[in-house]
Amino acid sequence: MSVDKPERELYPDIEPYTTEHLKVSEIHHIYIEQCGNRSGKPVLYVHGGPGGGTTPRDRRFFDPEVYRIILFDQRGSGKSTPAAELEDNTTWDLVADMEKIRVHFNIDRWVVFGGSWGSTLSLAYAETHPDRVKALVLRGIYAIRRCERNWIYQDGASIIFPDKWEDFIKPIPKAERGEMINAYYRHLTSDNKESRLQAAKAWSTWEMVISRLLIDEEMLNRTNNDDWTLGFARLEWLVIPYFSHYAAHGGFFESDGQVLNEVDKIRHIPCTIVQGRYDVVCPPETAWLLHKKWPEAEFYMVPDAGHSNREPGTTARLVYASDKYKTL
Structure with missing residues (x-):
């Protein structure tokens, strides 16, 4: 185990050379983009959430001269359609989609790169298709265990940020605080604009506070702008029901912590x-x-980092890892 912080920057901005929507079920079409070297070594980027999506920055962890960089938005996420659709949307549907992408592009084996919920999904995919994975890069490990879900939104992070937690729970009546995720979902989708705005500000602030070691005050100040906050909240309206859907079903795993318990398949x-x-x-x-x-x-x-892959030490380690596996 190493705890040093190397100096390493992301690769320059890059644009996709192809984008498409692949039909993966009667309901779902997933957005896929490719960039970098058309005949390069394939790498799949797996975003977090559940219910997040990819960003242009995600392309920059990989050497575009070497890698054929593939990004996709999971069912109901990002540019995939229909937005926020939860029918036929489970971990195993997403694992199957990853395999459909591999077959669609006629790829034999690839590197799989995932963080947060993306680490969960990457592990699940590798444990299901170990013969198709050349290497894994995993960041911010998440096994969607009950204790992890409760830590963020119920009892855990609240102990580290008691002052910010008070602000987070303020829009929620005391009688509803036993199930914070469900309570926020109700308030963010309320017909009452003021209720939606208060919930959006509190949720947005909590997300920003806990995501980095040092709070980004510039980003935090944006929550004072009602238009920006409601725009952010519209994204959260997609993420919260999506997250609730997965949380309520324990990530659709047969046992709590299944991806940890089946690691022997991929060692x-x-x-x-x-x-x-x-x-x-x-x-x-x-x-x-x-x-x-x-x-x-x-x-x-990484000794001076929180959750975000934007923190310098974490960014550096991820780029070094992708560089290492480009020789495979």
């Missing part, structure tokens, strides 16, 4: 695990448990 695959020491969204205990079950994998605990 032969090269892997790098990157974890922020002060990650409050995905606490380091889960990454440490994965490391203990998978001692062959490289493990980096």
